[in-house]
Amino acid sequence: MNMKYGRKSIHITLMLTLLLTACTNSTPANPTTDQHIPKKPSTTLETAPETNLLDSSHDQTAPELPEVKPDVAFKLPFRMDSVTIKNDVLDRNTVVASYKDDNDSVIFSRDFSTTELTEMEIIQFDTKKNTYTSRYRAAKGIIINTLVSVGDDLFWIENTANPTDNNTPWQILRMKRDDLKVSPVVFEGISEDQMAVPVLRTYQDEISWIEKKITNHIVKNEAFIYNVKSSIKTKVTTQLLNEQDKKNRDGVFLDVQRPIDEGLLIQQTFFENKGANNVKRFDILLYPKDHSEPEVIVKDREDIYDFTANEQWIVLTAESNTEILDRKTKKLIYSITHDSSLLGGYSPFLFENQLIYKQSPYIMAVDLATGNKQRVIKKEGSFTPIYNFGDNLTFTCMEYDKDSTQAELYFMDFNPE
Numbered sequence: 477m478n479m480k481y482g483r484k485s486i487h488i489t490l491m492l493t494l495l496l497t498a499c500t501n502s503t504p505a506n507p508t509t510d511q512h513i514p515k516k517p518s519t520t521l522e523t524a525p526e527t528n529l530l531d532s533s534h535d536q537t538a539p540e541l542p543e544v545k546p547d548v549a550f551k552l553p554f555r556m557d558s559v560t561i562k563n564d565v566l567d568r569n570t571v572v573a574s575y576k577d578d579n580d581s582v583i584f585s586r587d588f589s590t591t592e593l594t595e596m597e598i599i600q601f602d603t604k605k606n607t608y609t610s611r612y613r614a615a616k617g618i619i620i621n622t623l624v625s626v627g628d629d630l631f632w633i634e635n636t637a638n639p640t641d642n643n644t645p646w647q648i649l650r651m652k653r654d655d656l657k658v659s660p661v662v663f664e665g666i667s668e669d670q671m672a673v674p675v676l677r678t679y680q681d682e683i684s685w686i687e688k689k690i691t692n693h694i695v696k697n698e699a700f701i702y703n704v705k706s707s708i709k710t711k712v713t714t715q716l717l718n719e720q721d722k723k724n725r726d727g728v729f730l731d732v733q734r735p736i737d738e739g740l741l742i743q744q745t746f747f748e749n750k751g752a753n754n755v756k757r758f759d760i761l762l763y764p765k766d767h768s769e770p771e772v773i774v775k776d777r778e779d780i781y782d783f784t785a786n787e788q789w790i791v792l793t794a795e796s797n798t799e800i801l802d803r804k805t806k807k808l809i810y811s812i813t814h815d816s817s818l819l820g821g822y823s824p825f826l827f828e829n830q831l832i833y834k835q836s837p838y839i840m841a842v843d844l845a846t847g848n849k850q851r852v853i854k855k856e857g858s859f860t861p862i863y864n865f866g867d868n869l870t871f872t873c874m875e876y877d878k879d880s881t882q883a884e885l886y887f888m889d890f891n892p893e
Contacts, residue, residue: 548848552841553830554869555892556852559603562882566874571883572860573870575625575653580604582885583611583630583653585623594637596620598630598651603885612651612658622676624683625865626704628653631662631683635673646673648685663702663709665689678864679735681705684712686730686742693720697730699740701765712740713763713770717747724749725756736785739764741773743783760792773806782833786826789844793821793833800831800844810847812840823861825869827890832869834861839871839886853886867891 559580561571573582580603589595597613598620614620614634621633630653635646648663665687667673674685682701689696695717702709717727726749734741740763748755758778762771762785773790774780782793790801798821800810814821814835824833831842837856842849857873864870869888874880 547850548846549850550843550846550848552850552852553827554888554890557887557889559885560882561601561603561606561885562879563601563606563608564881565599565601565608566881566883568880570860570874571872571885572863573872573885573887574623574630574863575865576868576870576885576887583623583625585620585632593617594619598623598632621673624676624678624863625653626678626683627681627866629704631676631704633673633676635667642670643668644673648674648676648683675732677733677735679737680866682735684733684735684740686733688730694718695727695729697728699730699733699742699763701735701740710765712765712767713742715744718749721749724751724754734784736762737787738762739766741783741785743780782822782824784824784826786828788829789826789831791824791826791831791833793824797821798824798833798835800842810842810844812842812849823863823871825862825864830890832862832888834859834871852888857884 557576559576559582561582565586569586571584573584575583582601582603583598584601585596586599587594587596594617595614596619598611599608600611601608617637618634619637621635623630623632625631630651632649633646634649635644639645644667646665646667647661650659650662651657652659665674667688668690671688674687677684681704683704684699684701687698687700689698697713697715697717699712700709701712713730715728715730717725717729719725725747727747729745729747730742731745732743734743741760742763743758743760746755746757746759757776758780759775760773760777760780760783762773764770773783773785774792777792779794780792781795784791785803788803790803790806792799792801796813796815798812798814799808800812801807802809812821812835818836822834824831829843829845831840831844832852833840833842837859839852839859839862840849841852853873858875860872860874862869862871867890869890871886873884873886874882
């Protein structure tokens, strides 16, 4: 393998983090945050001419899109809570909560490694008492990756920090949030030939990930959804990439997955062996849970950082703009431009007509029914990407240059009681 599939990374994390391509070396799950702060806001929301993004021959940047609306405040359809932590346990850690209870107790992973040894744990932090409890400590030399919360359970990936060869064994572990005992390994595998370990993502009662196996230089890509309540594991798709001739690859490599209601959105690299005129392109497809015909969301777009969709909308974030498409027609409805020097837009989430996403140095909200947009938090900040658990979104602001032991944790509840 020993190659990267020519893709710009769509993640600053997590994963989450957070982000997370399938062909890079494994790193600890603690996400990094964007340290750049502009002198003034640089976002505009624009209506767009009707454009079909499935037609890769169309020049998407040719028309000059007229600006129609500056920031317009509207009633945000969620409850916003925040807690501030100041404790030495945060030093050298980027904190992203995987869960918060009604008493403002939060759970996140902590890296207390030294230069000689990797050491990580899962802690529960009481923000009112400013104390924490170590809920689980991984074996020395083991990384805790993509800690997520689903229902009453925590899930995460564990893998060795320093594999002795090009293969990295990994495991998916599970723990009840109110029980200090860790369940037996749920699933396990091996990331071969320097490929990254799987990345967990969540949607409602499910976790999802992509596994890869190599046999005779043929990469077998498998995408899975595991329903936590029913304990049913569904293989959503299997794709093969023939690398027996590395100069003439043929097949599909699954890069990054994003769960939605119908199944998995997957950003993938498509190779077609045509001799002297080989084809290589980057597509996003929806692979339904019911194994019906996959839907092409976007064809032949290499510039996309992050993405999501629901029944009505498709959201694509890139270096200098965020595009919102009509799901049925695939036509461009809105384009939000931003300063490309600030790492573009990331981690979009849709709740019906509401779009929440990170656009450094802000967290933004857009009402797609009206085109109105505003900052979720007025101030600028070094915000992490956005993550989810249940009907909650969460992100963190940490100003490392001011105080590396303080973090502001924000939580959006879209289904408050």
